Amino acid sequence: MTRSPYELSTPPDVLARLHPRLRTYFGPVPPGHVGRGEGVFDVVGTPRRWLWPLLAWFARDAVVFPVWERDVPFTVENRPARVHRGSGTSLEARVAVRAHRTFRFRSGARTMVDAITAEPEGLVDHLGRRGRVSALLRTEVDGTGPDAGALRLVSTRVTFRALGREWCLPALIAPRVTLTERFDDDADLQRVSLVLSAPVVGTLYRYEGAFRYEIAPDTERG
Structure with a gap:
């Protein structure tokens, strides 16, 4: 079975600290299967309505x-999935997980x-x-403390693809993404928190909530 992008880009000793129930979520999805979760977000978006016109522009690309x-x-x-990266003779199909x-x-x-995707x-x-906005992520897993076993992704670079090339946003203006996934044993739920x-x-945008997740045959794709 092909390894997941998380497994390809994260040191094994870091992934070994993951909560056992999170290893399914961040492991590979077998061909012909889908990882499916369902739950409720406590909050989504931002109360700062002056940001909504900017968010509406990004909403057009989901x-x-x-x-x-x-x-x-x-x-x-x-x-x-496979995501094509590069151009010309350097075009490659990268191993990917596509989420909806x-x-x-x-x-x-x-x-x-x-x-x-797992990039070099x-x-x-x-x-x-269209994948025009990309964020390079640093992977962290605490071995001890209140978030022991949780996976945290923190963006270290944000790029925007336009005019046939990628533009790296300066750190002084680049947005920062922080995503935390942890498993709540008492509630038997996976909890997620994202802050942009x-x-x-x-804070420009955030969502947080909880859900249950499983890998199942992908009957919708035959």
């Missing part, structure tokens, strides 16, 4: 949405799309249907 809602039902589907997170807002369902420089998240922030401005 990255984030101009909302601020509580108790939002959602589903997530993770499927194995469907939020059931009061105004209707909206789906966030991204793809995780590390784990990269390509956001949106920017220098000076602070």
